[in-house]
Amino acid sequence: MINKKIKQPCKLCKNNAGFIFDKKIMNKYLSSYYECKKCKFIQTEKPYWLKEAYENPINDEDTGLIRRNFGMSKISSIVIFFWFNKRGLFLDYAGGYGLLTRLMRDIGFNYYWTDPFCLNIFSPGFELTKKNKKIELVTAFELFEHMENPIKDLEKILKHSKNILFSTKLIPKNTINISKWDYLYPEHGQHISFYSQESLENLAKKYKLNYYTDGVMIHLFTEKKISKILFSNIPRFKDILYFFSKIGLSSKTHEDNIRIGKK
Ligand SMILES: [Zn+2]
Numbered sequence: 705m706i707n708k709k710i711k712q713p714c715k716l717c718k719n720n721a722g723f724i725f726d727k728k729i730m731n732k733y734l735s736s737y738y739e740c741k742k743c744k745f746i747q748t749e750k751p752y753w754l755k756e757a758y759e760n761p762i763n764d765e766d767t768g769l770i771r772r773n774f775g776m777s778k779i780s781s782i783v784i785f786f787w788f789n790k791r792g793l794f795l796d797y798a799g800g801y802g803l804l805t806r807l808m809r810d811i812g813f814n815y816y817w818t819d820p821f822c823l824n825i826f827s828p829g830f831e832l833t834k835k836n837k838k839i840e841l842v843t844a845f846e847l848f849e850h851m852e853n854p855i856k857d858l859e860k861i862l863k864h865s866k867n868i869l870f871s872t873k874l875i876p877k878n879t880i881n882i883s884k885w886d887y888l889y890p891e892h893g894q895h896i897s898f899y900s901q902e903s904l905e906n907l908a909k910k911y912k913l914n915y916y917t918d919g920v921m922i923h924l925f926t927e928k929k930i931s932k933i934l935f936s937n938i939p940r941f942k943d944i945l946y947f948f949s950k951i952g953l954s955s956k957t958h959e960d961n962i963r964i965g966k967k
Contacts, residue, residue, distance in 0.1 A: 713738035715747050715854055716903050726904060729753055730893040737883075744900035747884075748876060757893035758821065770803070772935035774873065776845050777807040778946040779922060782870050782938050784813060784841060786947035787930050792840030794833055795870075797861055798847045808958055812953030816888045822959060829964045841864040848872040848886070858907065874917070875900045882935040888928045 714721040719955060721738035724746070729735045736749045751757075755891040784790050790813065796805045799817040804829035808815035817824050842865045849872045851857040861868055875886045875898050889895045901917060907914035916924040916935040924935060938959050 705825075712738045712747070712749070714738075714743060714745055715897065716740065716745045717743045717906060719743070721745070721747060727883065727888065727890045729890045730757060732895075734889075737888075739879075739882075742905070743903040743906050744875060745903040746898040746900075748896045749831075751892050751893070751896045751964055754896075755941040756945050768798075769932065772801045772845070773807060775942070776843070777804055777811065778810060778942045778949075779938055780804070780843050780869060781811055781813070781949040782942060782945045783935075785922065785945075786934065787816065787926070788840050789865065789955065793836055793838060795836070795842045797825070797841045797842050797864065798850075799827075801825040802830070803842065804845065809956040811950060812955050814956075830961070839863060841867045841869060843907075844868060844870040846871055848899060849897055851897050853895050854907075859910075862911060866911075866925070866927045870900055870925075871921050872923070874919070875920050877921055949964055 711720045711722050713719070717740060719740055719742040720743040724737050724739045726734050726736050727748075729748070729751075730753060733753050735751070735753075737746055738747045738749070780794075784794070792814070794808065794813055794815045796802075796808070796815060796817050797819075797820075799805055799819045800822050802817045802819075802824040803817045803826045805817040805824075809827065809830065815827075816830050816836055817827050818834045824831060842861055844861060848854065848870055858868075875882070887895065887898065901919070904917065904923055905915050911925070913925045913927060915931055916926070916930060916932060918936045918939050919937070922939055924930075940955065
């Protein structure tokens with residue numbers, strides 16, 4: 705029998721994940737954290753506290769929500785501009801209150817929203833339906849670290865598209881102080897899966913996809929072969945690149961207003 709305190713199977717590659725430290729979740733539940741010896745993925749013990757952690761799906765303390773959505777709308781526009789059909793259909797997966805979907809439609813992209821846990825406040829009328837087939841690119845920001853079953857959840861996203869632009873902070877290269885890493889956020893209990901660059905490389909390979917990253921936070925799984933250097937520099941030059949990415953697009957703000965008004 706496996707001693708839970710010592711090791712667990714890695715949720716990504718099934719190799720041994722060894723105990724690394726304990727941490728108090730939501731100031732009340734003590735959880736162990738495990739690191740995969742092979743792919744370096746880190747997972748908490750079975751997160752029995754999730755129901756409580758999601759009583760309010762978007763944290764009250766998440767003061768960066770609006771700013772992050774503006775930043776991600778720029779990054780998404782640039783990635784679409786360089787490598788995808790800008791007239792295609794796009795989906796913001798686990799899109800929260802629908803802010804990114806609205807921002808992307810305001811820029812001029814045909815964007816849709818889906819999220820089983822949140823109310824679509826900012827982009828009503830643009831929920832994903834069965835008619836929305838052939839999604840060019842899915843965006844999934846700040847989602848992967850919330851996944852209880854990353855393989856199952858990723859496969860759900862892959863049913864929509866083989867191109868996924870997502871964000872999650874990579875485990876730092878130097879893990880000496882990993883128990884103090886701010887991205888663990890034990891206070892709110894929602895971050896339960898943490899990825900090394902290697903673990904994401906392996907995941908992409910498993911589904912025969914190419915993997916691109918900025919080495920910190922922004923990642924792309926795609927069937928396409930693109931420039932590694934250009935992709936990794938997008939966050940650094942996002943303001944200037946965003947300026948070019950909008951050329952030739954016309955905002956859907958007014959068009960949507962008329963469309964929703966007719967419903
Ligand atoms: Zn692993």
